Amino acid sequence: MQPPHTQRWDPAGYERNARFVSDLGTPVLELLAPRPGERILDLGCGDGALTERIAASGARATGVDASPEFIAAARARGLDAAVMDGRHLTFENAFDAVFSNAALHWMRDPDAVLAGVYRALVPGGRFVGEMGGHGNVAAIVVAVSAVLARRGLDAMQHSPWYFPTAQEYAAKLEAAGFGVDSIALHPRTTPLPTDMAGWLATFADSFFAPLTPQERALARDEVLALLRPVLCDSAGRWTADYVRLRFVGHRL
Numbered sequence: 394m395q396p397p398h399t400q401r402w403d404p405a406g407y408e409r410n411a412r413f414v415s416d417l418g419t420p421v422l423e424l425l426a427p428r429p430g431e432r433i434l435d436l437g438c439g440d441g442a443l444t445e446r447i448a449a450s451g452a453r454a455t456g457v458d459a460s461p462e463f464i465a466a467a468r469a470r471g472l473d474a475a476v477m478d479g480r481h482l483t484f485e486n487a488f489d490a491v492f493s494n495a496a497l498h499w500m501r502d503p504d505a506v507l508a509g510v511y512r513a514l515v516p517g518g519r520f521v522g523e524m525g526g527h528g529n530v531a532a533i534v535v536a537v538s539a540v541l542a543r544r545g546l547d548a549m550q551h552s553p554w555y556f557p558t559a560q561e562y563a564a565k566l567e568a569a570g571f572g573v574d575s576i577a578l579h580p581r582t583t584p585l586p587t588d589m590a591g592w593l594a595t596f597a598d599s600f601f602a603p604l605t606p607q608e609r610a611l612a613r614d615e616v617l618a619l620l621r622p623v624l625c626d627s628a629g630r631w632t633a634d635y636v637r638l639r640f641v642g643h644r645l
C-alpha cells in the first residue's frame with residue numbers, strides 16, 4: 394500500500410484490524426494462477442502475506458511497498474521485498490506478471506503507476522489486480538464527509554483513495570498499452586474482525602489529520618454514531634460496504 398500524506402501503516406494494528414484484506418485475496422490469486430519459475434511482482438505487497446503464497450507456488454516473487462514498516466514485515470517472512478513508490482517503479486522487462494491486491498486505490502496517480510507496471514512487464518506479461526472500486530465504502534465516506542463538513546472541512550481534499558469505475562480503469566489500462574481481458578466491480582459486504590473504530594484507525598486516519606487530537610476523538614465518535622444504524626447489527630457486529638474492482642490485463 395502506498396501511504397500518501399499522513400497515512401501510516403502499523404503492521405501490528407494491520408494484523409488486528411485488517412488481516413481479512415489478504416485473507417480475502419484468494420480469488421485474485423486464483424486469477425493470477427502463478428506458475429513455478431515465473432517472475433512475479435507484488436505491487437503494494439503490504440506485510441507480504443500474499444507474496445508468500447505466490448512464492449509458495451514456486452514462482453519467484455518480489456514485493457514492493459511504499460511503507461518501510463511493511464517491507465520490514467515482509468522481509469521477516471524471508472521474502473525478496475523492497476521499499477518503492479508505486480508511481481516510480483524502477484523495473485524494466487523484468488516480470489512475467491504483476492499482481493496487486495488492495496493497494497492500487499492508495500496510489501493517487503494511476504497513470505504513473507500503470508506506466509511503471511507496463512515497463513516492469515515483459516511483452517505479453519499479465520497484470521492481475523483487485524482494488525477498491527467506485528462506490529467502495531460509500532457509507533463510510535458519506536459519514537466522514539458529513540462530520541468534517543460540520544467543521545468546515547472538505548473530506549475529499551483529505552481523501553487518500555482512488556476508487557474508479559470499471560469503464561474508467563479499463564480506459565486507463567488501454568491508454569497505458571494493456572489489453573483488458575476482464576474487469577468488473579464486485580460488491581462485497583465485509584465483516585470487520587474488530588469494529589469500525591479499529592477500521593477507521595487503520596484505514597481512514599488521514600481524513601482526520603487537520604483536527605487536533607481532542608477534535609479527532611469527537612469527530613470519530615460522530616462518524617461511529619452515523620454509521621451504527623447501517624453498518625452495525627443488533628449483536629454489535631460491524632461490516633464495511635466494500636466494492637472491489639477486479640481485473641486481468643496483459644501488456645500488448
Ligand code: BEZ
Binds near residue numbers: 495525
Ligand atoms: C483497503 O486498503 O483494503 C481499503 C482501503 C480503503 C477503503 C476500503 C478498503
